[in-house]
Amino acid sequence: MKLLALIKKEFRRFFHDPRLLLTVVLPGLFIFALYSVIGSAISGNATYEYNVYVVGQSQVVSAIEATVKESGSTVRWLNGSEEEARKAIEERQADACLVFSDQFDTAASGAQVELIYDLSNEKSSAFSSVASPVLHAYGMRFSFVATSVTDEQNFGREVIANMIPVLVVAFVFSACMSVTLESVAGEKERGTLGTILATSVKRSQIALGKVIPLSCIAALGAASSFLGVMLSMPKLMGMNLATVAGSYGFVSYLFIFLLILSFVPLIVSAVTAVSTYSRTVKEASGYTSVIMILVMVVSLVTSFISAGDWFVAVPVLNSVLAIEAILRGNIMVWQTLVSVAANIVYTALLVLLIARMFSSERIMFRK
């Protein structure tokens, strides 16, 4: 009952204060708006000359050229074989290739056009985005195939596997910071935590009464930021997110969910411990910034180290590497489960530490 009252108090403090609520929801909206604007600016404003091979003939190329010109860019048509074109696209010497079947414009049936491009090349993807609607709208019956020289799913997976774990860590940490500093160091600074300590409620309950609701709120904040990135990705990267997201199975999502679910309380506990130790929000903010830098470094170095099995014991690193592996399609069951278990154990240890800190007059009542 006491623990429930403590949890409810944190939720009430948070959800009844529009300013605090905004600090959690705003980053997601801000990221979405910013990334979308950047994405539009990259694809919309730059003038560029596309190098496009044409194999066969059709009048539709002039319609494509006109549409490209409308967006402020130009097209240089190149002649060559399909093989030459593919090689050039792979080597990024050309942006795309249009392969028309014989007598494309006059054939009564069986007309076919293939658009070859490179999904991993931003300009090539942009040309595909412009040319595809023109081809679809061309007033005749034909089959149209758009083929990327790189595998769309693999490319998407690679991008996501490199980006998502770092973003998860960054968003979780910043969400934890924004709610925990105010709730713990703020209460300590204002003297309101001492009033709770003067009651008979157990210190471990006070610690859990902070960590549980703050983890939920931080998870909400991290989810908001995460959604902001994911929804703006199609504009920013020119990727079809649904294709990539659909390539992961239920187990992948379940494991990622478990990892994040165990990672959030760990970070909240760490920030709570630091906030409990600090005398003021300002002091706590200083210490937490240092920890955030360390955590971000750990999450970024994963690309440069070849981690053995020992990584499962290292907080942050274990979650980042496990999420990376899952997103690359290499689910490592035992490593993931041990990482989740390790996060839970570290969180429990931190909660015990926080409870001890609440009992320490040197920490709680020093001037």
Next chain:
Amino acid sequence: MSDIISQDSHSFFKQEVVRAENLRKTFLLSRKQQRLEKTNAKRKIAVDGLSFSAFGGEIYGLLGPNGAGKTTTLRMLSTLIRPEGGDAFILGHSICKDPAKVRDCIGFMTGELRLEGFFTPDYLFDFFGAMHGIDKNALHERKEMLFRKFGIDRFREVKVSELSTGMAQKVSLVVSIVHDPEVIIFDEPTNGLDVLTAKVVTDFLAELKAMGKSVLLSTHIFSLVEKLCDRVGIIIDGKMTAEGTLEELCGGASLEDTFFRIYRGIKGDTL
């Protein structure tokens, strides 16, 4: 039946509800504090072997100048800080060995402990009631009674941060006794209050005494002690220098004169 009650309450009035035995507490001095105090000592003795007893149904006042160790003593008794030596017992529970039980039977109010300004008195009363494990129905009845008595009912849904200082102090007082404790410990209960609120508080302390509660308060206001306290302990430099009823201590003189006579006897003429 009435005989039983009267015998029980009579025995409670004689019962020793607070017993402090040789309490000792020191604080580490920072370099700045060492310079200000003109000392090389690394620790300052805040409470030095303090012993006293308070009985059921009485108001016991700890009187002393600023820095005498009154607040430190009350904070030790309320288990917020631990004594380095000695022990104290509240209704038989040791503050060192059984702090949770002590916290359950005391109500503690001090200016250092505040209420979250974001919440309303109504919510805070319920919250602290839950912290003490009070049954919902009993809590509701007690809330209505105390809110009416202190005139909080009209402000029950106003955030504490938007209340006047006096009203916020009343809310703090009411919240500190949400669990109807037997022993009430108040540190400078009338500090910073306007005359009207101070009167409400002093009247309530007298009422608590009439209800058989034991009140332990610290103050440096002579008139408050003279008006309310049954017995008083004078603390100077962390030591109990005199203790007894007002009559025993003053012998007909005013408390102020008696205090300064004792003070000069220890510290010399320097005030």
